[in-house]
Amino acid sequence: MDRLVVMKTFVTVAKSSSFSAAARELAISGSLVSRHVADLERQVGVRLVNRTARSVSLTEAGKRYAEFAERILDEIDDEDASLSGSRDAPEGTLSIICPKWIGTLEVGDAIAAFVRDHPKIQVRFELGGMSDRNYDFLDRGYDIAFHTRDLRDSNVLVRRVSELPFVLAASADYLRRKGTPATVAELGDHLCLLHPNDPVWRLGAGADTIHFKVQDAAVIANSYLVIEKLVEEGCGIALIPRRPAEARLAAGELVELLPQHQPPARALYAVHGPGGRTPERVRIFLDFMTAWFRARAAAAA
Structure with a gap:
């Protein structure tokens, strides 16, 4: 059985001194609470609770393990909250890779405007070194890659940012x-x-x-x-x-x-990774770039 699940059950039992109270708090059956605690005792190799008809008390090993388990679970919750916050916050590092010929044109100007408007986002912008594999930029630690060719790849998400006339x-x-x-x-x-x-x-x-x-x-x-x-x-x-x-x-x-x-314009695509919700700093960057190029095209019209 999942170690973290049984640890959470055991900590709840330790706090309530009752299998039935723990079952109500966790919204599971009393028999399942009992199985969780028994499974944890088998995993650690010692008895953690003293069971009587009227109460549940911790052994000395149980008290020690309850403190340890609660600390571990709290750290996991804190780290989950921290990662969720960093995903939702418009800050942190944003790594971008781009072909040289695109980066030395308007993309460079747009990124300069983005950096000015979003000082809490640290931008790493690399020109050149593009791979033929559409998703290679993810393996190399980049959040976003720019392309001008049509991409059909389930490993990446594609945003059409603008056209380059x-x-x-x-x-x-x-x-x-x-x-x-x-x-x-x-x-x-x-x-x-x-x-x-x-x-x-x-x-x-x-x-x-x-x-x-x-x-x-x-x-x-x-x-x-x-x-x-x-x-x-x-x-x-x-x-x-x-x-x-x-x-x-x-x-x-x-x-x-x-x-x-007249030669045809070329589409400019921003490519980023799939999976779950798009990090806020990536979403903000993509929205900014799309709006920046739209405004630039309108001004030139």
């Missing part, structure tokens, strides 16, 4: 020097700057989607920030996240190309 762009200076492509095919005559995540550019949507494979890229860089800087310096044409470039597009420093073949 992209734009095909070049600098006004580059276009003055090299000309402006009028069709997707004409991109092959230009200097193209490539992110390893985008070996093939998807341009357009639905049945009108055109796939353009970049051949002999002028530069390959695994940072969209670097690629955007290269575009600004007139080094070529690139597919880049739109919102960080919005101000330069509005100012005419960057020019959107082939707007009739």
Whole structure:
């Protein structure tokens, strides 16, 4: 029989000095109380109670064990309450992992805003080191992982946080020097700057989607920030996240190309572990990120 169950029964008997009173308090039968105490005595190997027709009293070993058992049960209750409180409290450590290309864009700005608004939550934010296994981040001690690919895995829970719009762009200076492509095919005559995540550019949507494979890229860089800087310096044409470039597009420093073949936005997902109720700090973070990106998208519209 479960050791903690019989310990709880024994402590209740010790406090009430009665099997029947203990049975009423625990909402079980008197015979079951008696079996619990007898089972505990067999487990510890000594007699714990003196039974008479009218009363129950503890032996010396019983008194000692009752104090020990009560202390153990109280510590368990305290620890359970502490863990429950930490789950419900918007504080503690929040560990997040994210691909580099996402983390160096708006996710970093959003996390900075979150840290400012929730100083009691200590954030650990790591870029890179992502695994192909959707749930690997949990095994490595992270609470949340960001992705842009669709995930179908019962081992994790997925929240769609936002969309990341992209734009095909070049600098006004580059276009003055090299000309402006009028069709997707004409991109092959230009200097193209490539992110390893985008070996093939998807341009357009639905049945009108055109796939353009970049051949002999002028530069390959695994940072969209670097690629955007290269575009600004007139080094070529690139597919880049739109919102960080919005101000330069509005100012005419960057020019959107082939707007009739606008690249599709990419969904941004936050992935976290299943099982029971979501910890409060995780829920607050997910709600914050969703609201932050919604506000950012509304402001850019």
